[in-house]
Every structure is written in C-alpha cells, then in structure tokens.
Amino acid sequence: MKKIPERASGIISRLLAVFILLMVSFGANAGDDCSALYAQSGAMPGSPTCQLNVVSNTPGGLGNYACLNDLALIREWCTAPAADETEQSCPVADPVYPGSGAVTLTEADFMSGDDLPLYFTRTYRSKPLASNASAMGPAWFHSWQRHLDLTNANHSRTAKVLAYRENGEPITFNWNAGAWRTPGFTGLALTRNGSESGNANEAAWTLTNLQTDTTESYSAQGVLLTESTRTGFVRTLSYDSSGLLSTITQHAIGTDARKDITLRLDYDDKRRLSRLNDPLGRLTQSLSAYKGSGDFAVIVLNPDPFNYFHFHFGKHPGFIIEANRSDNDFFEILMKDPGDSPADVIGFYSEQYVVLPLSGEWFMYADRGWDWGTGVLITGPPDVMNVARQAFAFYENPG
Known part of the structure; x- marks a missing residue:
C-alpha cells in the first residue's frame, strides 16, 4: 500500500476537521435552514403527500445532506400548520395562543353608538399571519385591513380562500361540493358573485356573518369595499390611487348625508398609518x-x-x-x-x-x-x- 506523504496527510486531516466543523455548525441551525429548504420542494404542510414531496423534490447537494436525511425534522415540518392558516388553539392568559406561542393585544381607537357600532381597532400579534399588511408596521393589523387572499381561488379540488378578519386572523374556506366551506363552524359564509371584470370598485365576493347578519363585499382582487349591518348602516371604504385606504364612511339608510360619520386616515412617507381623524x-x-x-x-x-x-x-x-x-x-x-x-x-x-x-x-x-x-x-x-x-x-x- 502506497504511503501518503506526511504533508498530504496533514492537509487531508485539516480538510476533514473543517468539514466536521461545517457539519456541526450547519446542524446547530438546521431547524431554521431546513425549514426554508423544505419549502422549496413545493410540499404543502398538512397534506398526505407532504413528506414524500419533501424527500423527492428538495434541492440536493452536499450542504443539504443533513436536512434530507432528518426524517424526524421532515415529519415535524409537514405536520406543522402553514404560516397563514387559522390558529388551532384558543388564546389564554396574556392572551397567548398556546399552539403557536403568538402573543396578541387589541386596542380600540374609535367606537360609535348603535348595537353594531363602527369600530376602529388595532391588534398586535408577535407572529403576524398577514404578510402583505404593512400599513401599521409588520406586527400590527387594524380592523379595516380585512381582505381575501384569492391566490388559490380557482374552483379546483384543492382551491381555498383565506379571509383575514379584524384581528389579522385568517379563516380558511375550501371549495367543497360546489360551495366555499370552512373546516369547522365559524359563523361565516362566503359566496362568489360571478363578476370577473376586474373592476376594483365592483363587488365580486360577499362574506356574511351569520351571527350578526353583517355582510362585507370584496372586489375581484379581494379588497374590502363595503360593510352593511342589519341595523341599516352601510360603511364604504375609499382608497387613493396607490391603493392606501383613505376614508371609512358610515351612512344610515334614509338619513341626511351630513350625519354620516367619516374616519380619515393619514400616512407617513413610508406609507404607514400615522393618524386617524374623527x-x-x-x-x-x-x-x-x-x-x-x-x-x-x-x-x-x-x-x-x-x-x-x-x-x-x-x-x-x-x-x-x-x-x-x-x-x-x-x-x-x-x-x-x-x-x-x-x-x-x-x-x-x-x-x-x-x-x-x-x-x-x-x-x-x-x-x-x-x-x-x-x-x-x-x-x-x-x-x-x-x-x-x-x-x-x-x-x-x-x-
């Protein structure tokens, strides 16, 4: 057997040491790095084929070896709820969602009279669910940022719509037996009005609160347009040319428009809400x-x-x-x-x-x-x- 020169042996030893250190370093952060890697496979957490898709489609390479062979971590990633899915636990104590560890806090800035008053509230959530809602900063969501995520609203067998509520919490509607249905009872009903015009001011979707008989209309892009209550109020939202919410106007049907309540919103140079005018x-x-x-x-x-x-x-x-x-x-x-x-x-x-x-x-x-x-x-x-x-x-x- 040919002896390896001492110099070459030293180089190999150093390379092995570096390799081991890299693997240890990678392993220390594998949980976070592997999660990002698994997401690249196109697998859907919660789906029956998630683990198979992760193993089959995750990008390979020497640096990904530990992630691809950590079956326990793959199983954990696949059984975790998607980041934009509804919380499966109820808030307790501070309040905290024990399922995700998210801390929430809601503050009210305005409230009118009536049995179903006009509210303007802000909710802080330590782990935001609505990634595209930035008007109040990354961790805040106000009650008039409600919207529909229509990315997967295609009427296929796996179609779904996410309806973001006043506190930023999404409610999932799945297309099932010719209707949009939630996995459990939420007191909400979603219908599509058939409009495909793309007109930003035309109602294409209607969301009804079956408990309060309040209806919300949304555009074909999922933007909230109006809210109507059983007590005869219609609350209309107006947006500026860049898409920022500028006013919320409450009108009581059959009354003088001068008695309308209009909330005006001002923004700073970073497009963040800076003032609510009553x-x-x-x-x-x-x-x-x-x-x-x-x-x-x-x-x-x-x-x-x-x-x-x-x-x-x-x-x-x-x-x-x-x-x-x-x-x-x-x-x-x-x-x-x-x-x-x-x-x-x-x-x-x-x-x-x-x-x-x-x-x-x-x-x-x-x-x-x-x-x-x-x-x-x-x-x-x-x-x-x-x-x-x-x-x-x-x-x-x-x-």
Whole structure:
C-alpha cells in the first residue's frame, strides 16, 4: 500500500476537521435552514403527500445532506400548520395562543353608538399571519385591513380562500361540493358573485356573518369595499390611487348625508398609518380655532361624574385640550384607563358629555342615544353656527 506523504496527510486531516466543523455548525441551525429548504420542494404542510414531496423534490447537494436525511425534522415540518392558516388553539392568559406561542393585544381607537357600532381597532400579534399588511408596521393589523387572499381561488379540488378578519386572523374556506366551506363552524359564509371584470370598485365576493347578519363585499382582487349591518348602516371604504385606504364612511339608510360619520386616515412617507381623524374631534378643534384660543374642555355628564366616576376612581371625568395638541393626543386621553378598569374609559363609557371652549363663545352637548351615537346639540353666535353647519349635522332645537 502506497504511503501518503506526511504533508498530504496533514492537509487531508485539516480538510476533514473543517468539514466536521461545517457539519456541526450547519446542524446547530438546521431547524431554521431546513425549514426554508423544505419549502422549496413545493410540499404543502398538512397534506398526505407532504413528506414524500419533501424527500423527492428538495434541492440536493452536499450542504443539504443533513436536512434530507432528518426524517424526524421532515415529519415535524409537514405536520406543522402553514404560516397563514387559522390558529388551532384558543388564546389564554396574556392572551397567548398556546399552539403557536403568538402573543396578541387589541386596542380600540374609535367606537360609535348603535348595537353594531363602527369600530376602529388595532391588534398586535408577535407572529403576524398577514404578510402583505404593512400599513401599521409588520406586527400590527387594524380592523379595516380585512381582505381575501384569492391566490388559490380557482374552483379546483384543492382551491381555498383565506379571509383575514379584524384581528389579522385568517379563516380558511375550501371549495367543497360546489360551495366555499370552512373546516369547522365559524359563523361565516362566503359566496362568489360571478363578476370577473376586474373592476376594483365592483363587488365580486360577499362574506356574511351569520351571527350578526353583517355582510362585507370584496372586489375581484379581494379588497374590502363595503360593510352593511342589519341595523341599516352601510360603511364604504375609499382608497387613493396607490391603493392606501383613505376614508371609512358610515351612512344610515334614509338619513341626511351630513350625519354620516367619516374616519380619515393619514400616512407617513413610508406609507404607514400615522393618524386617524374623527369627524366630531375635527369639528371641535375647528370651532375652537375659529372662536377662541383653540383650547377647549370636555366634561362627561353620564355616568355620574360624582357618584360613579369620582366614587370609584378618585378623579373627575373631564380634561382640557390645548390648541397645540393633535387628534392623536385627544384620542389618547379619551382611551386612557381611569384606574384598572378599561371598560370605563371615557371614549367608551361616556353616554352624555359637553364640550366648550375656555373662552365660552359656544357650547356643545353630545348624546350617544341620539341618531345612533351621532346626535350633537350646538348653540352659539350665528357665525359659529354657520361654521358648524358646514362641517357636521346636529340638533339646533331638540325640543
């Protein structure tokens, strides 16, 4: 047997050492790297042929050897739910989804009156499910980013539609026996209206909440267009030329359009939502700027400011907004927890309240019981009343 020269033997030993170190290093990160590699095979987690597809179609090569031969890791990857699929566990504690470990938190920024109020909420999720929803940043999703993922909506045996809900959670609809059905009961029904025109403003899909009888219409691209409630409200969404949601307008059928509630959304230079503008807040600030220094006070009359609010929290339900404060500052105060009781925040629990400038030039009284939460009584000089009429429909002589 021919002896290997000492120099060559040393080189081979070093190469083997490097190879072993590379394999150890690769093995330390195999879980994450293998997952990305398995995804390249085209295999679908949860499908009966997933493991076979991974073994057969995963790109080969020396660096992929450990992944291709780790059958336990392949089995684990194939049995895990797809990243965009519905959570199979219910949130507990913080709340946390025990199945995925995702932490969620929901904050409400606006709520109107009525049995089915107009909401604007934000939900934080540590493991986002809607990868294309970036208006609030990568980990946040607001309630009007609902949309349909129609990538696989082709009416084949494996066709499916993902309906992203208010909190960013997707509900999966599978094409089965001539209808779109969810694997279990969700209280939602999805139908296709037959429109293939591609018109961005034409409803092609309808999603119905069977529990509240609320219907949502979506375009052929899966964009949310309207929401209609059984109480007679139609909420219409408008988008700018680049596709950003610009306004949400609530109209009560058979009423004056001046009583509509319109939420306007502003964005920064990175196309991220920076401000939510509420109509009554805008009216208040406009009147304050027109007559007076721009500073105004808000005082809640119901619930009782003394026997209820002060009794429970040791403070009074009132505050002063200075002229240099923004809409965001105003809503932050409205939604501030008075003392370990989120249900009692002024923005939610104030049934009647008054707004008046520190100059005393005019007076505003609002009651959530009037006109589904939009009822406002304003009194003041003729010029102030004229400015108010142009901005908002309100009562001048409620009787």
